[in-house]
Amino acid sequence: MFIWQILLLTAGGLAILAGIYREEVRTVLMKAIYICLECIGIG
Amino acid sequence: MCVPGLNCYSCPGSLGSCPIGSLQAVLGSAKYKFSFYLLGFFLLVGTLFGRLVCGFLCPFGLIQELLYKIPFVKKIKTFRLDRPLRWLKYIILAVFVILLPLFIVDAAGTGSPWFCKWICPAGTLEGGIPLISASPALQGVIGFLFHWKLAILLITVLLSILIYRPFCKYICPLGAIYALFNKVSVYRYHVDREKCTSCGKCEKVCPMQISPVRETNHLECIRCGGCKEICSSGAITSGFSLGSKNKGKKS
Numbered sequence: 001m002f003i004w005q006i007l008l009l010t011a012g013g014l015a016i017l018a019g020i021y022r023e024e025v026r027t028v029l030m031k032a033i034y035i036c037l038e039c040i041g042i043g
Numbered sequence: 044m045c046v047p048g049l050n051c052y053s054c055p056g057s058l059g060s061c062p063i064g065s066l067q068a069v070l071g072s073a074k075y076k077f078s079f080y081l082l083g084f085f086l087l088v089g090t091l092f093g094r095l096v097c098g099f100l101c102p103f104g105l106i107q108e109l110l111y112k113i114p115f116v117k118k119i120k121t122f123r124l125d126r127p128l129r130w131l132k133y134i135i136l137a138v139f140v141i142l143l144p145l146f147i148v149d150a151a152g153t154g155s156p157w158f159c160k161w162i163c164p165a166g167t168l169e170g171g172i173p174l175i176s177a178s179p180a181l182q183g184v185i186g187f188l189f190h191w192k193l194a195i196l197l198i199t200v201l202l203s204i205l206i207y208r209p210f211c212k213y214i215c216p217l218g219a220i221y222a223l224f225n226k227v228s229v230y231r232y233h234v235d236r237e238k239c240t241s242c243g244k245c246e247k248v249c250p251m252q253i254s255p256v257r258e259t260n261h262l263e264c265i266r267c268g269g270c271k272e273i274c275s276s277g278a279i280t281s282g283f284s285l286g287s288k289n290k291g292k293k294s
Contacts, residue, residue: 009229022080024080027075028080039052040174042186
């Protein structure tokens with residue numbers, strides 16, 4: 001269990017860093033700064 | 044940046060992104076077809092908290108929790124299809140959150156956020172209703188989709204008065220993701236089987252209809268703490284711990 005927890009936490013941290021490096025966060029931010037018309041049911 | 048709970052980023056007051064909306068945004072973008080950022084976010088939050096997020100950090104969970112407190116003649120604790128329907132959220136996760144945004148794309152290679160668009164009542168409640176109420180321009184363009192989503196929201200609200208957290212139990216793809224980490228999460232429940240008197244009170248009080256003793260840290264456990272409070276022998280505890288520490292054997 002302990003090993004799995006450490007492995008998952010480390011993998012999570014590394015994957016977040018990889019996502020930031022690939023600029024995925026920019027896509028999330030771009031989606032978030034505009035009102036998502038589909039999300040609110042306008043389409 | 045994402046927040047752990049289901050919090051629509053179309054809400055006029057939101058400061059963080061919904062992880063499910065963000066996942067669909069990245070998978071449906073023309074540039075990426077895999078999200079390391081969201082995978083890492085789910086691994087980190089899921090491994091630390093599991094479904095504690097559902098129990099204590101999700102705004103839509105709180106709304107359902109409050110709605111269930113409204114008195115009604117007869118509350119529905121369980122029904123015939125209750126257990127099989129719990130698997131529906133995993134199907135919704137796979138189909139509406141991952142596969143459809145990934146593979147149904149327009150000419151520019153961009154996919155729609157299918158779950159947000161067709162299912163999520165949180166977006167209608169937190170974003171749709173406030174924005175449309177405040178904007179005459181948006182009121183002029185509402186059509187079938189808004190009425191469809193409004194109907195889903197109304198059904199969710201009504202069911203939440205009758206059934207404890209129906210959206211969390213049957214629909215929520217975010218809960219489905221965190222559920223996968225319940226067995227290994229750092230925050231977890233522990234049952235001291237030497238102290239347990241097998242009185243069955245914890246099973247009766249569990250709003251998710253699981254047995255905290257036989258099914259400790261079950262996929263459906265949202266860590267609400269009801270079993271811990273009712274246990275008179277103090278056999279059930281919870282906390283952050285690396286590794287497993289369930290004590291003794293239950294005959």
